[in-house]
Amino acid sequence: MRGAEVEREFIEAGKPDHPSLIDPTFVVPELYNTRNVPAVFWIDESGTIVRGNDPVYAVRRNRETGESTTNERYLEAVRDWVRNGPSSIYVTQPAETQRRVGSSDDANDQAMAHFRLGVYLDRHGHHGEAVTQFKQALALKPENWNYRRQAYNLGSADEYGMTMQEAMQAVGPMYAVPLELPDPPAG
């Protein structure tokens, strides 16, 4: 089972009351310069990013035990932003927002071209050619976990000569920009 049908299972199990969109060609990771999922962005009423690239899930479900954990601290930060807008302590200042969102990266831009071509090729039954493109993407930007996770998901780690564990040891952590939430004010 691939693509939208996999996502459908997750979306329907989650029963969200917000729109869940399907992005099979990775339009948004390209536009938003992300390196992994989850990646959460706060966009204000004027279309400005006021907090970005948070590596959080609101709710995490343990696939083995079925137990759900809600990230209450993050949800409270979101509610605070909804109530207080730009004066919320959880909104980041532009320089900090820019640091988290990341800036122009020629290697990743070129890697993204190979990756998106690979995604297309795999979807159209050209797996070998897709692997060639994924390898080029990973050679250029080994720390882009979107590429590695998707490539391994469509094939296997064997095709890339490195398990996910080995990659983490060689390349670094899965989330380069950790979540840093200020403490809520006392009282």
Added chain:
Amino acid sequence: MPATILTSDSESVAADARRDGDALWLRNDELLATTGWEIKPEGVCRGELCVPLPEDRAGALLTERDGATWLDVAGFASFVGLDTAHDAATDTWYFGPGPAEGRGQLSMLEAPDFELPDLEGRMHRLSNHRGKKVLLALWASW
């Protein structure tokens, strides 16, 4: 020979594309239909953005053939710095967004706009939510 042309937001086929070494020649009508770029007197244009071709480049990147003007889109992409990927076996090309799109917006912390479908096929555009706060959460099932 047909070439499949992929851009940041489109997938289409240029039926009459011609490959010649590293060059990929598209006739102006197919160039516009597949990439959004168009050969005009001012240069090679996309919407209001026109890239003038210096004389020495114009000679290499443009040609007249069968009563139409053709552009070596691969050479042009290299000239303007569009990231490119190519699969020779399937004649598939990917041309990335230019510096005016996406990357420029992000460096100004403007949320880049996009339009994507939900599972029922209804399209949703981010900019339709201007005037409200939006939480954009990227996730995957892996």
